[in-house]
Amino acid sequence: MNQDQLKQMVGEAAKDEVLKLPAGQILGIGTGSTANCFIDALAPHKDHFVGTVSSSNATTERLLKHGFKVLDPNLVQSLPAYVDGADEIDPAGNMIKGGGGALTREKIIASMAKQFICICDSSKQVAVLGNFALPVEIIPLAKGVVTKELERLGGKVTLRLAKSTRADLNQTPSEPFVTDNGGWILDIAGLSITDPVKLESQINQIAGVITVGLFAKEKADVLLVSNATGVSRLTFS
Numbered sequence: 001m002n003q004d005q006l007k008q009m010v011g012e013a014a015k016d017e018v019l020k021l022p023a024g025q026i027l028g029i030g031t032g033s034t035a036n037c038f039i040d041a042l043a044p045h046k047d048h049f050v051g052t053v054s055s056s057n058a059t060t061e062r063l064l065k066h067g068f069k070v071l072d073p074n075l076v077q078s079l080p081a082y083v084d085g086a087d088e089i090d091p092a093g094n095m096i097k098g099g100g101g102a103l104t105r106e107k108i109i110a111s112m113a114k115q116f117i118c119i120c121d122s123s124k125q126v127a128v129l130g131n132f133a134l135p136v137e138i139i140p141l142a143k144g145v146v147t148k149e150l151e152r153l154g155g156k157v158t159l160r161l162a163k164s165t166r167a168d169l170n171q172t173p174s175e176p177f178v179t180d181n182g183g184w185i186l187d188i189a190g191l192s193i194t195d196p197v198k199l200e201s202q203i204n205q206i207a208g209v210i211t212v213g214l215f216a217k218e219k220a221d222v223l224l225v226s227n228a229t230g231v232s233r234l235t236f237s
């Protein structure tokens with residue numbers, strides 16, 4: 001079974017999970033290839049929810065294409081659940097997110113939801129977070145000062161660059177990747193994150209940081225994880 005099939009399998013399982021929620025509510029929906037599988041699986045059942053709240057422009061586009069209603073988060077009082085993928089998840093449900101660059105809106109929507117349902121394949125499960133470079137969204141003019149502060153944490157800090165949209169040009173991208181919020185992303189490689197709660201709050205306090213892609217305060221409540229033998233459901237307290 002390849003990774004795409006594992007993502008589809010967990011997307012189907014997440015669809016079954018959210019259809020157990022009482023009908024007529026609003027659902028928070030994440031970003032990335034696994035979240036896309038979930039959106040596609042849920043599309044035939046979209047009327048179970050009166051609307052969705054989206055964590056990125058890409059997700060909004062996909063939801064609208066399927067005919068989901070996408071609501072302004074400011075007009076939403078409560079969300080029973082937020083469903084999203086992760087780049088890494090540890091045994092306590094702490095996650096690294098932001099590989100797709102949507103970390104800020106993901107964290108905002110996750111903070112509105114009663115439960116975070118993380119969906120991924122088992123390659124994302126790790127004993128200690130940090131093998132995946134930790135994304136930090138920043139205000140562009142603070143790049144220099146934030147880089148210096150982040151380097152003190154001991155990792156290697158790199159500005160994320162935009163992928164070339166010209167398939168015919170085998171060129172190295174040189175423009176910064178720009179988020180949906182107009183921010184830039186610094187990726188910190190080489191960290192071993194043994195205290196995610198402390199590190200999240202430490203990085204959050206650096207002036208110029210918009211959001212760190214450590215989800216320890218907004219960690220997963222439920223994990224649906226797929227491997228070749230099926231999908232397991234874990235819960236975290």
Ligand code: 5RP
Nearest residue numbers: 032033034085098099100102
């Ligand atoms: C986007 C994210 C994604 O959830 C994360 O990168 C996982 O993506 P995928 O499901 O494509 O592996 O945080 O900002």
